[in-house]
Amino acid sequence: MQEYEVTIELADGQTKKTMVSEGTALQELAREHQEYFPDTIVLAVCGHHLRELSQPVQESGPVSFLTMTHKDGKRTYRRSVTIMMQKAVYNLWGSGIHVRVYYSLGQGYYCELIGREITAEDVAALKAEMERLAEADLPIKKKSIKTREAEKYFQRLGMYDKERLMHYRRSSRVNIYDLDGLIDYHYGYMVPSTGYLKYFDLELYEGGFMLLFPDQDSRRVEPFAASGKLHQTLKAAREWGRMLNVGTIGALNDAITAGRGEEIILTQEALMEARIEDIAAQIAADRGKKFVMIAGPSSSGKTTFSNRLAVQLVAKGLKPYPVALDDYYVNRTECPKDADGNFDFECLEAIDVELFNRDMSSLLAGEEVELPFFNFKTGMREYRGRSLKLGADDVLVIEGIHGLNDRLSYSLPAECKFRIYLSALTQLSIDEHNPLPTTDGRLIRRIVRDAKTRSTSAQETIAMWPSVRRGEEKNIFPFQDSADVVFNSALIYEAAVLKAYAEPLLFQIPEDSEEYLEAKRLLKFLDYFLPLPTEIIARNSLIREFIGGSCFNV
Numbered sequence: 042m043q044e045y046e047v048t049i050e051l052a053d054g055q056t057k058k059t060m061v062s063e064g065t066a067l068q069e070l071a072r073e074h075q076e077y078f079p080d081t082i083v084l085a086v087c088g089h090h091l092r093e094l095s096q097p098v099q100e101s102g103p104v105s106f107l108t109m110t111h112k113d114g115k116r117t118y119r120r121s122v123t124i125m126m127q128k129a130v131y132n133l134w135g136s137g138i139h140v141r142v143y144y145s146l147g148q149g150y151y152c153e154l155i156g157r158e159i160t161a162e163d164v165a166a167l168k169a170e171m172e173r174l175a176e177a178d179l180p181i182k183k184k185s186i187k188t189r190e191a192e193k194y195f196q197r198l199g200m201y202d203k204e205r206l207m208h209y210r211r212s213s214r215v216n217i218y219d220l221d222g223l224i225d226y227h228y229g230y231m232v233p234s235t236g237y238l239k240y241f242d243l244e245l246y247e248g249g250f251m252l253l254f255p256d257q258d259s260r261r262v263e264p265f266a267a268s269g270k271l272h273q274t275l276k277a278a279r280e281w282g283r284m285l286n287v288g289t290i291g292a293l294n295d296a297i298t299a300g301r302g303e304e305i306i307l308t309q310e311a312l313m314e315a316r317i318e319d320i321a322a323q324i325a326a327d328r329g330k331k332f333v334m335i336a337g338p339s340s341s342g343k344t345t346f347s348n349r350l351a352v353q354l355v356a357k358g359l360k361p362y363p364v365a366l367d368d369y370y371v372n373r374t375e376c377p378k379d380a381d382g383n384f385d386f387e388c389l390e391a392i393d394v395e396l397f398n399r400d401m402s403s404l405l406a407g408e409e410v411e412l413p414f415f416n417f418k419t420g421m422r423e424y425r426g427r428s429l430k431l432g433a434d435d436v437l438v439i440e441g442i443h444g445l446n447d448r449l450s451y452s453l454p455a456e457c458k459f460r461i462y463l464s465a466l467t468q469l470s471i472d473e474h475n476p477l478p479t480t481d482g483r484l485i486r487r488i489v490r491d492a493k494t495r496s497t498s499a500q501e502t503i504a505m506w507p508s509v510r511r512g513e514e515k516n517i518f519p520f521q522d523s524a525d526v527v528f529n530s531a532l533i534y535e536a537a538v539l540k541a542y543a544e545p546l547l548f549q550i551p552e553d554s555e556e557y558l559e560a561k562r563l564l565k566f567l568d569y570f571l572p573l574p575t576e577i578i579a580r581n582s583l584i585r586e587f588i589g590g591s592c593f594n595v
Contacts, residue, residue: 042062042063042064043062044061044063044292045060045061045062045063045098045099045100045102046058046059046101047059047060047061047070047101047102047104048103048104048234049070049074049099049104049105050103050105050106051074051077051078052077052078052079052099052108053077053225056103059072061098061209062261063097063098064097065085065097065098066094066095066096066233067085067092067093067095067096067097067098067308068094068095068233070085070098070104071085071094071106074106074182074216078106078108079108079109080108080109080110080259080260081109081237081259082094082106082107082108082110082114083107083108083114083118083121083154083232083237084106084107084111084113084114084117084230085104085105085106085107085118085336086104086105086107087099087100087102087103087312088100088102088103088107089553089558090289090553090558091107091113091230092184092557093230093231093232093233094232094233095182095233096183097184099349099398102540104185105525107253108147108259109240109259110257110259113230113544113558115254116229116230116504116573117229117230117231117324118232118237118238118254119150119231119254120227120228120229120230120231120475121181121231121232121237121238122238122241122252122254123150123182123227123474123475124172124218124220124223124225124227124231124474125171125174125175125220125235125238126152126167126171126252126382127140127223127225127414127474128139128174128219128221128223129165129167129171129174130154131168131223132170132174133166133167134154134157137156138154138155138156139155139158139359139473140152140153140154140155140156140474141153141154141155141473141474142473142474142475142476143249143275143279143470143476144275144279144466144470144476145476145478146251146268146271146272146275146422146505147251147253147265147266148253148254148255148262148263149208149251149253149254149265150251150254150503151246151247151249151250151251151272151275152249152251152252152254153248153249153250154249156184156410159245159248159249159250160245162241162247162560164245165484167243167250168242169245171238171241171243172397173237174221174235174237174238175236175238177235177236178234178235178236178468179221179235179236180220180233180234181218181219181220181231181232181233181234181236181592182218182219182220182324183216183218183219183233183517184216184217184219184233185214185215185216186214186215187215188207188210188212188214188215189207189215190311191203191207191215191217191226192204192207192208194217194224195207195226198332198555200225200290200472200473202289202291202292202470202472202473203225203226203291203473204291205289205291205292205294205295205314206226206289206290206471206472206569207226208291208294208567209290209291209294209571210569211285211295211568212442218231219390220235225474226472227474227475228475228566229470229562235350240254240255240259240261240262241253241254241255242262242265243260244265246265246267246272247272250498251265251574251584253265258268259271267520268522269522270462270521270522270524270526270527271466271521271522271527271582273527274445274466274528274529275466275529277381277529278466278467278468278529278531279468280340280376280421281309281312281468281533282469282533284308284312285308285309285533285535287305287468287469288468288469288470289469289470289471290469290470290471290570290574291471291472292383293305293352293469293533293534293537293570293571294569294571295539297571297572297573299383302534302537302573302574302577303577304539305533305534306534306573306577306578307577308460309532309533309534310532310578310579310582313530313583314349314529316529317346317349317350317353317528318353318356320350320353320461320526320528320586321350321353321354321356321357322357323353323459323526324357324359324436324459325354325357325358325359327432327459328433329456329457330436330456330457330458330459331404331405331431331435331436331437331457332352332363332401332436332437332439332450332453332457332458332459332516333436333438333439333458333459333461334445334450334458334459334460334461335347335350335438335440335441335444335461335463335507336440336442336443336444336445336446336460336461336462336463336524337442337462337463337464337517337519337530338442338443338464338513338517338518339481339483339487339496339509339513340465340483340484340486340487340490341463341464341465341483341530342463342465342486342530342583342586342587343440344440344529344593344595345581345582345583345591345593345595346463346530346583346588347363347438347440347586348581348593348595349581349583349593350438350461351438352581354436354438358434358547359434359435359436360432360434360436361435361436361437362429362433362435362436362437362438363437363438363440364412364437364438364439364440365439365440365441366392366397366439366440366441366442366444366449367415367441368412368414368415368422369392369393369394369396369397369413369422370386370391370392370393370415371391371392371414371422372392372420372421372422373420373421374420374485376391377390377391382385387442387512387515387516388441388463388512388515388516389446389448389449389516392441392449393422394448394449396413397449397450398450398451398452398453398462399452400412401437401450401452401453402452404429404430404431404437404455405431405453405457406485407430407431408430409428409429409430410428410429410430411424411426411427411428412427412428412429414427415570422573442512442513442516442517443516444460444461445460445462445517445520445521445523446520447523459525460523460524460525460526461524461525461526461527461528462520462521462524462527462528463527463528463530464479464521464524464527464529464530465479465482465483465486465529465530465531466479466529466531467479467482467533468531468533469530469533469536471569479531480510481563481566482531482535482536484502484503484506484563484588485536485539485543485563485567486487486535486539487502487506487587488502488503488543488544488546488547488590489539489543489546490587491586492542492546492587493542493587493588493589498546498549498550499543499547499549499550499556500549500550500551500554500556500560503550503556503559503560504555504556530583532582532583532584534569534573535584536566536570537570537572537573538569538572538573538575538578538584538588539567539584539587539588540567540570540572541572542587543563543567544564544567547563547567548560548564575588575590578590580592581593
């Protein structure tokens with residue numbers, strides 16, 4: 042029997058060499074080395090490729106393990122808990138009742154039962170059955186079958202979203218999973234058995250229920266902090282998808298092949314413009330609102346939104362003036378640094394908060410103020426003669442990541458501020474059990490935009506993304522519920538457009554780089570979509586901020 046020499050990379054950065062026999066499962070290696078990891082191992086990396094623990098060691102070389110707190114490990118864990126939930130639903134109510142996973146909300150998935158109005162007693166029963174399945178440690182078996190066979194199988198089961206998804210798969214084979222007779226397709230990897238799935242919770246919520254997961258503390262599920270505005274925005278996005286008859290990737294592909302691409306683009310843009318007009322009407326209805334504060338995470342389209350909102354404000358009889366918070370950066374020599382010694386441009390202390398409040402208060406008092414300009418080349422604040430005095434119909438449109446943080450605008454009366462939280466909350470799902478992460482859409486937007494406008498490679502953008510996300514978690518997301526309105530900047534068709542721009546950039550990432558696994562995952566995601574041409578997309582479309590051709594200075 043052949044033996045392989047593998048080098049195990051431990052959590053503390055140390056390595057350990059060991060010999061393993063041919064056919065040895067990665068799960069066995071993981072058990073032997075679990076003591077070196079603070080969290081449960083759920084996935085492995087061998088030769089720059091993700092591997093499920095149920096797979097055997099196939100060659101000599103380095104092996105690293107990913108736990109529940111790693112981004113890929115977290116996805117694997119959540120995916121596995123979802124199929125266990127499906128099995129529990131089947132065990133409790135039979136084949137006539139189905140569970141649908143709609144979208145991410147906080148550290149969980151919002152789900153609904155199809156064919157049954159769920160109650161608190163149902164949630165308790167479902168949780169108890171899931172706990173029983175976890176205790177039983179049932180195997181989750183992977184099987185490779187022909188894609189056409191999978192399409193027919195899901196058609197027979199009435200799982201039409203998955204049937205359509207399979208119809209557009211380019212690969213000849215697809216992996217499906219079997220949990221004690223429940224067979225399904227899931228977008229990505231699974232743990233070997235239900236015994237790994239000990240930490241989860243369920244909570245009744247808004248006509249459905251939340252399936253909750255651990256976050257950084259892998260052995261504890263944080264209490265669910267309801268975000269009513271975000272949920273209602275996601276629910277409205279779902280209704281838009283239903284209106285267009287495009288709720289999943291397969292449905293979008295059907296529409297494209299049927300020649301409905303232009304109709305979907307025009308309708309989606311009309312819905313978005315109507316929403317912007319509605320926000321402008323709310324602002325115009327209260328002439329005491331002088332400061333429109335706009336905040337949102339990276340690549341949510343804040344610049345285009347601000348411009349389109351300004352156009353609608355003009356149509357309502359107001360005179361909007363843009364103010365970029367970036368112009369209130371402190372001089373670079375005074376900018377705080379992060380733990381790695383790099384300038385922390387995303388912390389509030391990078392903004393001259395005192396100067397901002399002094400200028401805004403003076404404007405509110407009717408005084409004329411010369412506004413600053415930040416020179417990013419020199420790293421210094423300058424004054425170039427741009428003066429402003431607020432009239433009766435004037436409003437300031439202030440865009441920046443700290444816009445919703447009251448510490449930024451502490452001196453301004455609350456009644457003078459109108460807060461808008463902007464994020465790209467996709468309306469699409471992969472299928473009925475696999476929601477699309479909203480962060481993936483924003484990352485792809487940023488990859489395309491950075492390559493076009495900043496000469497930044499996809500590899501560089503992916504490398505900096507974790508730092509960007511940490512900044513969002515600290516500086517943006519905690520304040521989203523303080524917004525007067527939440528605006529969803531996602532376009533239901535955008536992945537089909539971004540595909541042609543993003544794929545060549547992602548294919549450039551070398552296999553031996555740390556960013557390769559993420560690039561490979563995003564390429565798999567984009568492979569689900571049929572492409573859409575860009576010629577019919579209006580010049581004021583939010584997607585133009587990323588692909589080019591915008592009529593605004595973005």
